[in-house]
Amino acid sequence: MKKFLAFVFVGLLVCSGAWAANVTITATASQVLSVATGSTTWSVTLDNTGTALAVSPVDSLTVKSSKHAYTVTFSSTDSGQLKMDSYYIPYLIKVDTTGWSSGVSTNNLSDYVQLTTSKTIVFSARTPVAGKIFPISFKINEYTDYYENGAYTATLTIGISAN
Secondary structure (H helix, E strand, C coil), X not given: CHHHHHHHXXXXXXXXXXXXXXXXXXXXXXXXXXXXXXXXXXXXXXXXXXXXXXXXXXXXXXXXXXXXXXXXXXXXXXXCEEXXXXXXXXXXXXXXXXXXXXXXXXXXXXXXXXXXXXXXXEECCCXXXXXXXXXXXXXXXXXXXXCCCCCCECCEEEEEEEC
């Protein structure tokens, strides 16, 4: 009888895998890539005295990304100039990313630049869920001739893409 119980016990140990279950869990994380500014309109007043105008910050840029490699691109429809009819006022943009230097590979807007061509900020780290916020500054350099009085406008486009 002892041999029989030992045999049953060993058999149960060998067959105990029959009562086990394996589960494979699969999760798919959604891609998040977005940019936003605090305001869709920036209003600045140029007093037309020839003195430089700087608004720092004029707004903030919020970047959100689930990717570790992505690029934010700034472009202007009028080559970085405010426009009224056939009159133009060149402006400069700056984005300060020094608060997150470990997540930024290249910032072509770290100093004031005119958007005669598209300028980029290349990132190398995912953002927190709340995003990363960077101040945007706006500047018009000193000038020697008056600008035609009136309302000037420009369209600035900010995009984001995965690398």
